[in-house]
Amino acid sequence: MNENIIEMRNITIEYFMKKYTLCAVDNVDFDIKRGTITALVGESGSGKTTLANAILQNISSPGKLSNGSVTMHTKDESIRIDELDYHGIKDFRWSKVSMVFQASQNTLNPVMTIFDQFYETAIEHQPHLSKSDVEKRTIEVLKYVKLDYERVLNSYPHELSGGMKQRVMIAFSLLLEPELIILDEPTTALDVITQDYIFKILRRINKELGITMLLMTHDIAIVAKYANYVGVMYNGKLVEYGTTFDVFKKSQHAYTRRLIESTPSLIGDVKDFKIYDELPIDLSRLKPKTK
Numbered sequence: 001m002n003e004n005i006i007e008m009r010n011i012t013i014e015y016f017m018k019k020y021t022l023c024a025v026d027n028v029d030f031d032i033k034r035g036t037i038t039a040l041v042g043e044s045g046s047g048k049t050t051l052a053n054a055i056l057q058n059i060s061s062p063g064k065l066s067n068g069s070v071t072m073h074t075k076d077e078s079i080r081i082d083e084l085d086y087h088g089i090k091d092f093r094w095s096k097v098s099m100v101f102q103a104s105q106n107t108l109n110p111v112m113t114i115f116d117q118f119y120e121t122a123i124e125h126q127p128h129l130s131k132s133d134v135e136k137r138t139i140e141v142l143k144y145v146k147l148d149y150e151r152v153l154n155s156y157p158h159e160l161s162g163g164m165k166q167r168v169m170i171a172f173s174l175l176l177e178p179e180l181i182i183l184d185e186p187t188t189a190l191d192v193i194t195q196d197y198i199f200k201i202l203r204r205i206n207k208e209l210g211i212t213m214l215l216m217t218h219d220i221a222i223v224a225k226y227a228n229y230v231g232v233m234y235n236g237k238l239v240e241y242g243t244t245f246d247v248f249k250k251s252q253h254a255y256t257r258r259l260i261e262s263t264p265s266l267i268g269d270v271k272d273f274k275i276y277d278e279l280p281i282d283l284s285r286l287k288p289k290t291k
């Protein structure tokens with residue numbers, strides 16, 4: 001089996017606006033090693049979400065993959081994701097790769113019980129499943145995220161706390177047994193204790209079920225604690241990639257060192273905390289529209 005579950009080659013993604021084209025991802029090669037938790041870091045606007053969305057053919061309008069290939073090596077086959085048609089991508093999402101978005105707990109339907117939402121999603125993608133199959137699987141995944149399934153199954157979203165809803169979303173992402181989960185700021189808006197609890201659950205799922213995870217976050221401390229590999233994005237380019245230890249301890253790129261220095265430490269002296277106030281994003285990425 002290929003050691004990489006995802007191989008992205010020469011990826012260029014542009015947003016075609018009325019007056020200009022913005023190159024959000026600029027000729028990036030990026031691999032995700034099977035079984036790892038791989039983090040993508042970089043400040044807001046550096047292109048992390050856009051790059052990750054290419055794995056699900058989910059680039060938002062008016063964006064387009066202008067160049068490059070995205071291949072997933074699943075347990076059974078290799079899939080060129082960028083070449084999948086409408087039906088191909090519909091079968092692929094959730095069952096091969098699923099995603100937990102920023103504050104995705106807010107995407108739960110407020111007028112449906114949690115179980116009805118799991119059931120609807122499951123039969124949309126795998127119509128052959130019976131209600132009892134889905135119920136069995138739902139209980140299994142709710143147990144993985146340490147939720148009391150008897151209470152949660154028939155609850156409406158407003159009856160659950162923010163942390164519980166986010167764990168429901170993680171359970172959701174496990175429902176169709178994907179091989180990769182993309183987590184985009186999965187604990188934003190949650191308190192630090194809940195954040196840590198959720199990351200412990202994610203690490204256990206990664207270890208016990210062997211599910212690979214791609215994590216996008218601004219939280220360098222979480223990356224240091226939980227990720228095996230890190231990619232650093234700056235201005236649409238992947239400027240650094242390696243094991244977490246190598247990237248943090250032997251950073252090659254000045255931007256990575258700045259990113260680490262800009263992270264406040266609980267034990268360090270506040271005087272040593274560096275803040276860089278120059279504009280990080282190079283607006284030369286905005287190409288004037290050519291007629």
Ligand SMILES: Nc1ncnc2c1ncn2[C@@H]1O[C@H](COP(=O)(O)OP(=O)(O)OP(=O)(O)O)[C@@H](O)[C@H]1O
Pocket residue numbers: 015022024042043044045046047048049050051060061062063
């Ligand atoms: N739908 C869109 N239309 C136009 N431009 C977009 C769109 N989505 C993203 N962009 C632009 O693409 C660039 C990369 O954005 P992206 O969201 O991928 O960055 P990011 O690193 O994930 O940021 P964040 O950490 O804030 O989520 C930014 O300049 C952003 O403004």
